[in-house]
Amino acid sequence: MKIALVGNPNVGKSTVFNALTGSNQQVGNWAGKTVERKTGIIRRDNLDIELVDLPGTYSLTAYTQEEIVTRQYILREKPDVVMAMVDASNIERNLYLVLQILELAPRVVIGLNMMDLAKSSGIILNATELAKALNVSVVEIVAAKGIGIDKFLSEAVRVGLLQKDPLVHQVPYPSELEEKIRAMENLLKDTSWASLYPLRWLALKRLERDPEIGQEWQSVSAPESSKDKKRDSCCDSGDALNYKLKKIIELPGNDLLRSYEEEGWTRDHFEMAFADAKYNYISQILPRFLTQEDLRKPSLTDSLDRWILSPIWGYPIMILVLALVFWASFIASAPLGEAVSQGMALAADFLVNLLQWSHAPTFLMSLVRDGIFAGVGAVLAFVPQIAIFFAFFSFLQDSGYLARAAFLGDRLMQLMGLHGKSFFSLVSSFGCNVPGIMATRTLEDPKDRLITMLLNPLIPCVPRLGVMSAVVAAFFPGTRGAMIMLSLLLISMLLVMISALFMRRVVDQRERSAFVMELPLYHLPTLRNVLWPTWHKTYTFLKRAWTFILAASVVVWLLSSFPQGVPMDSTWAGKMGEWLEFIGKPLGFDWKIMVAIVFGFTAKETTLSTLGILYGVAADASQSIAQAMTGAMSPLKAYTFLVVYMLYIPCLASVVTTYKESGSLRWTAFGIAYNLILSFIIGWIIFHGGQALGFQ
Amino acid sequence: MERSLGELKPGERACVARINGGGALRRRMMDMGIVPGVELEVVRCAPMGGPLQIRLKGYYLAMRRGECAKIVVSGEQRVAIKHTLASR
Numbered sequence: 198m199k200i201a202l203v204g205n206p207n208v209g210k211s212t213v214f215n216a217l218t219g220s221n222q223q224v225g226n227w228a229g230k231t232v233e234r235k236t237g238i239i240r241r242d243n244l245d246i247e248l249v250d251l252p253g254t255y256s257l258t259a260y261t262q263e264e265i266v267t268r269q270y271i272l273r274e275k276p277d278v279v280m281a282m283v284d285a286s287n288i289e290r291n292l293y294l295v296l297q298i299l300e301l302a303p304r305v306v307i308g309l310n311m312m313d314l315a316k317s318s319g320i321i322l323n324a325t326e327l328a329k330a331l332n333v334s335v336v337e338i339v340a341a342k343g344i345g346i347d348k349f350l351s352e353a354v355r356v357g358l359l360q361k362d363p364l365v366h367q368v369p370y371p372s373e374l375e376e377k378i379r380a381m382e383n384l385l386k387d388t389s390w391a392s393l394y395p396l397r398w399l400a401l402k403r404l405e406r407d408p409e410i411g412q413e414w415q416s417v418s419a420p421e422s423s424k425d426k427k428r429d430s431c432c433d434s435g436d437a438l439n440y441k442l443k444k445i446i447e448l449p450g451n452d453l454l455r456s457y458e459e460e461g462w463t464r465d466h467f468e469m470a471f472a473d474a475k476y477n478y479i480s481q482i483l484p485r486f487l488t489q490e491d492l493r494k495p496s497l498t499d500s501l502d503r504w505i506l507s508p509i510w511g512y513p514i515m516i517l518v519l520a521l522v523f524w525a526s527f528i529a530s531a532p533l534g535e536a537v538s539q540g541m542a543l544a545a546d547f548l549v550n551l552l553q554w555s556h557a558p559t560f561l562m563s564l565v566r567d568g569i570f571a572g573v574g575a576v577l578a579f580v581p582q583i584a585i586f587f588a589f590f591s592f593l594q595d596s597g598y599l600a601r602a603a604f605l606g607d608r609l610m611q612l613m614g615l616h617g618k619s620f621f622s623l624v625s626s627f628g629c630n631v632p633g634i635m636a637t638r639t640l641e642d643p644k645d646r647l648i649t650m651l652l653n654p655l656i657p658c659v660p661r662l663g664v665m666s667a668v669v670a671a672f673f674p675g676t677r678g679a680m681i682m683l684s685l686l687l688i689s690m691l692l693v694m695i696s697a698l699f700m701r702r703v704v705d706q707r708e709r710s711a712f713v714m715e716l717p718l719y720h721l722p723t724l725r726n727v728l729w730p731t732w733h734k735t736y737t738f739l740k741r742a743w744t745f746i747l748a749a750s751v752v753v754w755l756l757s758s759f760p761q762g763v764p765m766d767s768t769w770a771g772k773m774g775e776w777l778e779f780i781g782k783p784l785g786f787d788w789k790i791m792v793a794i795v796f797g798f799t800a801k802e803t804t805l806s807t808l809g810i811l812y813g814v815a816a817d818a819s820q821s822i823a824q825a826m827t828g829a830m831s832p833l834k835a836y837t838f839l840v841v842y843m844l845y846i847p848c849l850a851s852v853v854t855t856y857k858e859s860g861s862l863r864w865t866a867f868g869i870a871y872n873l874i875l876s877f878i879i880g881w882i883i884f885h886g887g888q889a890l891g892f893q
Numbered sequence: 894m895e896r897s898l899g900e901l902k903p904g905e906r907a908c909v910a911r912i913n914g915g916g917a918l919r920r921r922m923m924d925m926g927i928v929p930g931v932e933l934e935v936v937r938c939a940p941m942g943g944p945l946q947i948r949l950k951g952y953y954l955a956m957r958r959g960e961c962a963k964i965v966v967s968g969e970q971r972v973a974i975k976h977t978l979a980s981r
Contacts, residue, residue, distance in 0.1 A: 255924040255925060256920075256923075258920060258924070260917050260921065286951060286952070287950065287952040289926060289950045289951075290925065290926040293924070293926065318951060320951065465915040465916075465919065468919075469912075469923065469928075472923040472924075472928055473923075473928050473929065476926065476928050476931070498953070502937075502946070506937060506946060508938075508940040600955070603955070604944055604946065604955045605939060607939065607943055607957065608939060608940075608941050608942060608943035608944075611943075611957070708917075709959070711917065711918045711921050711960060712955065712956060712957040712960060713918070713921050713922060713925055713955075713956050714954070714955045714956075715925070715952065715955075716946065716952075716953035716954065717952075717953075718952070718953075
């Protein structure tokens, strides 16, 4: 049996899903979409149930990826039952989605959640009356406490096993509209579509000129061409046939639509009228199951928002929250990272000893210790920090604060033509670009998502900031250092802003995407809802990146240790640096800097240790390496290096993440090229501008 | 008296008369429950021309000023608006 879990965002869908499936779930992406796909297998009463958690959505139209995924699943996979989660504190808008689901699939069970929140804002709901009004089973649940979830599922199973589809009360449309729907139904009822979809729904969507319907029509009635394509897949003749068919097919009802349009019934008009009728119907049945008490006391969300969204206090509070998150994830967690490094070092030692004992060649031992374990360890040491950050991210998102941060940060994002939700992604990037890029998933518009993703690497992350501050401290001691650091951050922010406007053109984002965002009621997330996504995100990151990191570590090791037994400058890496010197020369970089820059690709924090080796400083401390640099460079060169280093290339982990999140090799390559070119151009301007102004 | 939603001051309430413009934005507003006849309340505005916090149907919504300008509201409070479909 197939069961789909559907509902608005923030209704506690994932809580119910996690409670029902436990650890027995699979998380992936929907084909061709960056929308998470979560499925789980449940066994109950000798019945194998596949439960699918569909993305949170407000409607079943075809405007956002979430809507398309949800709708296509219900249409094509035809689940036996739909479990519709409904937020009792926000019943009208939630029922709007339920009505749309009912038009598509009659086997629906409603899970009425957040009754406690509703009660605190003076709303009392009668579940039995709601069930009667819609003729749909309703189960009251308290998802956060695990109450009623089992009953919700067993009710869904019961409805799924019914012999006949239950008779659902149809939304009554005004008679003027009902006539038009019936006329369309008459035209469509003999087509092949009618066997695939509910007729009434089909007529409604046809009147709305739903773009998805047109596409589906073609794939439905052109099965021969697709078969042909399969048969002789060697040649491209299938396409021509397909094109021909496309031309022949005229969707039924075009004439009718045209005549309606002449009467003033445009697509927008229909959409509005249907939505209107649904809301009207809801407000008609509402008094049957809802009683509203007037509460004098403001709700918890009201009182919290008074501070959190206050024009004066909102920003200091946000800075405090972000500071706490950053401190806990990237500074307080440092011992954990060190423990990972030490663990890796111990494991490397053990393996090397084992190799020694078995008389393995020295280069193999060097590969294990200096190549694999050193390289992979450098990235792994950062995993605890990413994991802690993900935990905070889940907490902030679930509690409702993330939407508030988007509200507060939206003004700044508006300047760059971005969405308010980009704000948190960009801020996260100061910690680490990987979670920053992964946080772009909260954005609905794919183009906004891509733009934000491409901007992220321009923001210096904690490891980069660490290297930068060590170099700054060595070259510019005292208060001058703080000013230099500040100027670097300003350059980064300025470039993010300019690049945002540039990327909009490249990505061809013409429309400003709508900023119509729900500010959910505050609530305390359950531990499971925080820990489960944290584990999953960290695991995904590791699974995605480990092969690349391993390969890159081996390559770096190969380049820097062959031919064997020669000084660093005659290894392949040294040769490469000399070869690349022509790029660095206009910026005043010698080959050593170029080598360090190339190797910084695996993990940015290794740049200093590479420079340490090249400058012949044995000490591990970053301070002493930076001190050694002062002898070899002028402050202006160092500043140029800092700017280029800050911007030049996203590290390997973030490149892999960008690729997986965008799903496009082209855009990933574009991002890398953009960063490289931009950093060297800015470096050139600074170096030559500085020289012209008489700096050294 | 008709105004745009963006002209309302914090604490003021009004009913939606119509939504100007079309396409995805209008659809989105409808999905969020902004349809003619619905009562909206501007709760607060973010500083420096930032978005507005709006209460409707018992929940909160954030919307930019540009989007609010497309929503025409009538000043009366809680007037039963008779829905005549052709009037839009």
